[in-house]
Amino acid sequence: MNEFPVVLVINCGSSSVKFSVLDAATCDVLLAGIADGVNSEQAFISVNGGEGKKLTHYTYDGALKAIASELETRNLMTSVALIGHRVAHGGDVFKSSVIITDEVINQIRQVSSLAPLHNYANLSGVASAQTLFPGIPQVAVFDTSFHQTLSPEAYLYGLPWKYYAELGVRRYGFHGTSHRYVTQQAHALLDLSPQDSGLVIAHLGNGASVCAVRNGQSADTSMGMTPLEGLMMGTRSGDVDFGAMVWIAGQTGQTLSDLERVVNSESGLLGISGVSSDLRTLEKAWHDGNARAQLAIKTFVHRIARHIAGHAAALHRLDGIIFTGGIGENSVLIRRLVIEHLSVFNIELDQSKNNLPNTIGERVISLKDSSVRCAVIPTNEEKMIAQDALSLADINAAIEYA
């Protein structure tokens, strides 16, 4: 019998594996870390923000083994009673979180081509965890679930009907676990009624999306059938005229798969700046006077502001604009530029509050008399994943087993 059960949460991203160990009784984080640079020789693992240790095997499986070894060092292996995985795309198969079975794995595999940067990594994490933690129940929590409330007019593309009717081509939306968590927190922080509220949430990380949340439910969101649509991102183009891509193909002879690589991995902040996809590097280049880095940041900001304003149209009232994700939580510059760009809303930014470090946690960053309130809410996808896992799995049976 394990008297101190914990939930291990695994988020296999496009180039990193984030992990957290949470107390099953309180969902408090006991340990958190990241294996970064996965699939490159620079791959390293860092625990609780400590110094990185080089990974011996830099595949996803190698990263999961290194995570298990960190747990072993801290005598936590036998405490793991449940494992929760972030899975990006659930297609129209998964409306909510599920316990992972062989059938579930097959169904996830079937929709994985729709989120190629993420789902294959997610599945790889599931396979490694099954080997490293045999018999421990595992739960999949989907980015797409929160957006199941989108209406047809929000999820349909203006394409011939047969593509939706026969092939299921539609918008799904992502980052739903983050948008769900931030929604709950925003209702409390801004003292809003969940049944009568309007929020626009900007989740700005390597991947970035905006979500309009009307009365606690996703009403519109910027990502589409795949995590490519919408905002410009670290390496993804976001919205781009399909006609432009056809023209480029004609001019350069590139195939569809060449161009898919271009829009997913070579575009966005990296593509425009030619410097980096990482905003910290770009902010430094901005201050050093690098014109392309400045242009990349300004374009990023323009797109965010345009999507925030557009998403407000899905609401009956705009009670708050919330920033979250690695950039939304940490970048004083991006928040200031976005709010300045949204002058149509007459937002009054409290500069001193905007300048506060993210260690402060949730905070309102607009002045009292601002016509729209703005806030920063650090996301906590891990907590949501652990809570879903705990509500689905028979934790008592899991504890007996562990």
Ligand SMILES: Nc1ncnc2c1ncn2[C@@H]1O[C@H](COP(=O)(O)OP(=O)(O)O)[C@@H](O)[C@H]1O
């Ligand atoms: N202090 C900071 N200032 C500016 N940008 C930051 C800071 N910390 C992290 N970021 C940016 O956050 C982004 C990563 O966000 P994150 O949400 O962790 O990404 P992911 O999509 O991989 O989960 C990177 O562009 C990184 O540069």
Ligand SMILES: CCC(=O)OP(=O)(O)O
């Ligand atoms: C799948 C949505 C997405 O872009 O995730 P990421 O921000 O972790 O890359």
Ligand SMILES: [Mg+2]
């Ligand atoms: Mg993320």
